[in-house]
Amino acid sequence: MIAKRIGLHWLRRIARRTETKFDDILIRAADFPLTLFILISGGFIIEKHPALANPQLTHAFLVVLKAVVIVSIIxxxxxxxxxxxxYYSTSVEILKSWSGVVKGTSQVIIYGLGLLILLDSFGISVTPLMASLGIGSLAVALALQPSLENFFSCIQIITDRPVQIGHFIKLESGEEGYVHRIGWRSTWIRMLSNNMVVIPNKSLVSAKIINYYYPESEMAALVEVGVHYGSDLEHVEKITVEVAKEILNEVPGGIKDFQPFIRFHTFDDYSINFSVILRVKEFTDNYLMKHEFIKRLHKRYKKEGIVIPYPIEAVNFEQEKAFENRSSKY
Structure with a gap:
């Protein structure tokens, strides 16, 4: 054990000098299995002492040693x-979302194969066991059909990547938020209210989704505005673009080098309507951007004498009274 400690300490010092992290991972992985192997090997050496010479004991130790070697390797x-x-889940894109599923699947495969090897080393035939497992697996698969559907849907999500952790999405049902976690059974979406929407993977795969991070997180922010029919539209465009430029430069989340513009599109009942096109870094930035733009534009329009019309409803009380008087005669 002392030699093992000294040896591992020496290997760790060498590993720190190398650029790769693989040797550090290798040493950490070998620590506990090596300890287990050394302990049972020590017991085997003690058993070889003449005072403890016993054929049955020797055979038992050999069986245990073989089992410990297999367990250590597993x-x-x-x-x-x-x-x-x-280690690679921090750099490999697919593992960022799938590390839990890959880890769990790998552990099941390693322990399953290890168990079969261990049973075979004890002289237990694994062929009947494999046949039984085949029949049992069919029954389990039928019982766990919904869970398996979600699991394979998870694989679809990871490989096809319609969503990724950190993306802002909107579901067909109307909920929207950031993808917080993609599990083997469900996907968790953190809404702006800081609540979680948990949706089964099979539902997510078949649903229509708006992903605000594809093809990129930058996006246009549109603000609808209407001005009076008597307005000078050239002047309206000039003032609106000036305000839009100020906002993009001053408000966090705006794309400063983007040239904002407007497009007139409708002769409405009370106003000439147009869209103002701004650009923000990501979806949630458009809330503050629109908020500040509307305040600044309203203030500037008042200063420039540009009128934003709105419908007015008036009640004619004299007409109402005349109607009531005529009704009372009948």
Missing amino acids: LFAERLTVSLIK
Whole structure:
């Protein structure tokens, strides 16, 4: 054990000098399995002492030693695989969303194969077990059909990548928010109210989704405005673009080098309507951008004498009284 500690300490010092992290991961993965192997090997050496010479005891120790070697290899493989997945999940895009699923699947495969090898080393035939597992797997698959549908839908989400963690999306049902977590059964979406929407993966795969991060997070922010028919439209355009430029430069989330513009599009009942096109870094920035733009534009329009019309309803009380008098005669 002392030699093991000294050896691992020496290897760690060498590993720190290298650029790659693989050797550090390898040493950490080998730590516990190596300890287990050393302990059982020590017991085997003690058993070889003449005072403890016993054929049955020797056979038992050999069986246990074989089992410990297999278990040590299984533990080493599992720890190495999990550590590598954890390490690469920070740099490999697909593992950022799928690390939990990959880790769980890898552990099941490693432990399952390890168990079969261990049983075979004890002389237990695994062929009947495999046949039983085939029949049992069919029954389990039927019982877990909804869960399996969600699991394979998770694989679809990860490989096709219609959404990713951190993306802002809007569901067909109307809920919208940031993708917080993609699990093997469900996807969690954090709404702007800081509540979570949990949607089964099979529902997410079949639903129509608006992803505000595709093809990029930058997006246009449109503000609808209407001005009086008597307005000078050239002047309206000039003033509106000036205000839009100020807002994009001053408000956080605006794209400063974007040239804002307006497009007139409708002769309405009370006004000539147009759209103001701004540009923001991501979807949630458009709330503050529109807020500040409307305040600043309203103030500037008042200063420039530009009228924003609105319908007015008037009640003619004299007409109402005349109608009531005529009704009372009948």
